Amino acid sequence: MNYNSNNVSLRVMEQFVAVAEELHFHRAAQKLNMSQPPLTSAIRKLEEDINVILIERDSRIIGLTAAGKHFLDQARIVLKQAKLAVTTTQDIANGRTGFIRLGYVGSALYGRLPDVIHQFRLLHPNIHLELREATTAAQITALRNEELDIGIVIPPLMNTDDIQQQSFDFDRLCIALPKAHPLNEYSTLELSQLADLPFVFWPIDEGRSFYMQVFQLCTQAGFIPKVVQEAHNMHAVLSLVAVGVGISIVPQSMSRFCEEKISYRKINGSAAEFELIIGFCQLSPSGQAFVRVAENGIN
Numbered sequence: 001m002n003y004n005s006n007n008v009s010l011r012v013m014e015q016f017v018a019v020a021e022e023l024h025f026h027r028a029a030q031k032l033n034m035s036q037p038p039l040t041s042a043i044r045k046l047e048e049d050i051n052v053i054l055i056e057r058d059s060r061i062i063g064l065t066a067a068g069k070h071f072l073d074q075a076r077i078v079l080k081q082a083k084l085a086v087t088t089t090q091d092i093a094n095g096r097t098g099f100i101r102l103g104y105v106g107s108a109l110y111g112r113l114p115d116v117i118h119q120f121r122l123l124h125p126n127i128h129l130e131l132r133e134a135t136t137a138a139q140i141t142a143l144r145n146e147e148l149d150i151g152i153v154i155p156p157l158m159n160t161d162d163i164q165q166q167s168f169d170f171d172r173l174c175i176a177l178p179k180a181h182p183l184n185e186y187s188t189l190e191l192s193q194l195a196d197l198p199f200v201f202w203p204i205d206e207g208r209s210f211y212m213q214v215f216q217l218c219t220q221a222g223f224i225p226k227v228v229q230e231a232h233n234m235h236a237v238l239s240l241v242a243v244g245v246g247i248s249i250v251p252q253s254m255s256r257f258c259e260e261k262i263s264y265r266k267i268n269g270s271a272a273e274f275e276l277i278i279g280f281c282q283l284s285p286s287g288q289a290f291v292r293v294a295e296n297g298i299n
Helices: 010-022 025-031 036-050 066-093 106-110 113-123 136-144 208-220 234-242 285-296
Strands: 055-057 061-064 098-104 127-133 150-153 164-178 198-201 226-230 248-251 262-266 273-280
Touching: 010 025, 010 036, 010 066, 025 036, 061 066, 066 285, 098 106, 098 136, 098 285, 106 113, 106 164, 106 234, 106 248, 113 127, 113 285, 127 285, 136 150, 136 208, 136 273, 150 285, 164 208, 164 234, 164 285, 198 234, 198 248, 208 248, 234 248, 234 262, 273 285
Parallel strands: 098 127, 098 150, 198 226
Antiparallel strands: 055 061, 150 273, 164 248, 164 262, 164 273
């Protein structure tokens, strides 16, 4: 007789395990909250379906055959795995477990992001959070390619109707100078004093809105920044400022970075303010849990 796996259901396995453990049809039926005749019939049909004798019996059960003992071990494994599949699926659906790939611009780590991550881990310890620093442009591409689940980026975002956006944090710009720079002798500093100085910047295509905000601040002060070096993230920009390659205009939240080598000077006015937002295409239940914490700080 050919074996058809479709004939062996989880319910039949559960019935067999009960009989094998009790070695008594009546007690096994009571354990399963069913009557004995259908249980006896189910075990007989199981043996017929797989064409194997599993239970030695005459007028009563004597024991399990060697095949029956093996089937008992395998049935227990299958039933345990089936239960695990259900519970883990329910956990994922309810946002109790899961995996989130979270992108962020470098300055976000100096704002409220660390506190949000800490609170999220306290509330959802079984959700794995993978952090990836990247520029706004790189994050938008990664979100669209399903390589990131959530991004923390700097708006405005162009041609991004497919990206949902929610406010996350606020920051402002400041001037970053090497500690030994002559401009540090001034108690106050105007942007116009930066004219003709070498700037360290980042490529416009990796953070267009942030680039344009800095560029506009400089042009409003009467000059176009003279860029002598580009770097692909804010930490790299500041590291170059620290060794004297040039000056820059950076997020004020990062003013603790390399502060023994860099002097951070305030830029007055609302034009120096900017926002950080959460961006995403579609959210899993675990992603929804993170956004709730980011929005409200509560579960």
